[in-house]
Amino acid sequence: MKEILQKIIEIFLPPRCIKCGAILAQDGLCAECYNELNFISAPYCHKCGHPFEAQNTGKKMLCATCSKKKKTPFRYNRSALCYDEASKNLILALKFMDKTENAKVLAKWLNIAGKDIWKEGVDILVPIPLHYTRLVKRKYNQSALLAKELSKLCHVPVDYTSVIKHKATKPQVAFSGKERVQNVKGVFSVKHQDKIKGKRVVLIDDVMTTGSTLKECALAIKAAGAKSVDTLTVARVI
Ligand SMILES: [Zn+2]
Ligand SMILES: [Zn+2]
Structure with a gap:
């Protein structure tokens, strides 16, 4: 019955490009919209995932920052796309315009971008939490939708409840650099430490800009005894 219903829906509501609305054979983007996107592909830094402009030799390489072995709470950072006009529109639609169906397509790309993380082994996905006042206003957490589909x-x-944002903050876009670090300082906490302790956690978010939100959340998770923290975002600012 469910399958018949699905078929009927498909006839009347064919899949459309999530960006321009063109009718497609299956869910996703039309060729034109797809070609506008800049997917991050090898070579990239094996640790922080920053793409290199060199030729891909297939070898694991580290960027200058990661070579210095500076202390970081992360094991791996990976993103599917470069953050630009094309990816920004897809993400903003998911975040603010109730285009929740975009999560399915974006999750497919997250799954591909996370291949090194899956290979290394993980236990739980944790979406970056929103403060409850923001959640009430927006009705859903876009990172939780991404984690659910992924x-x-x-x-x-997915663990939706162990990590919380206990303090409301102003949107990070209003700040730059050091102000961003200050804005999110100490705003995340782990409610159920037993569920995080010893776990290999993957933090899920839509965009990594300076990484201060992800870093602050990772520090709280590490302090709760997590074995490792990776980050997986749809896009990142290069
Ligand atoms: Zn399109
Ligand atoms: Zn690096």
Whole structure:
């Protein structure tokens, strides 16, 4: 019955490009919109995922910052796309315009971008939490939607409740550099430490800009005894 219903829906509501609305054979983007996107591909820094402009030799390489072995709470950082006009529109639509169906397509790309992380082994996905006042206003957490769809593909469970944002902050876009670090300082905490302790956690978010939000959240998770923290975002600012 469910399948018949699905078929009927498909006839009347064919899949459309999530960006321009063109009718497609399957969910996703039309060729034109797809070609506008800049996917991050090898070579990139094996640790922080920053793309290199060199030729891909297939070897694991580190960027200048990661070679210095500076202390970081992360194991790996990976993103599917460079943050630019094309990816920004897809993400903003998911975040603010109730285009929740975009999460399915974006999760497919997250799953591909996370291949090094899956290979290394993980236990749980944790979406970057929103403060409850923001959640009430926006009605959903875009990172939680991404984690939910990604979980269906990578078969890693999502923990929605152990990590919370206990303090409301102003949006990070209003700040730059050091102000961003200050704005999110100490705003995340772990509510159920037993569920985080000893776990290999993957933080899920839409965009990594300076990384200060992800870093602050990772520090709270590490302090709760997590074994490792990776980050997986749809896009990142290069
Ligand atoms: Zn399109
Ligand atoms: Zn690096």
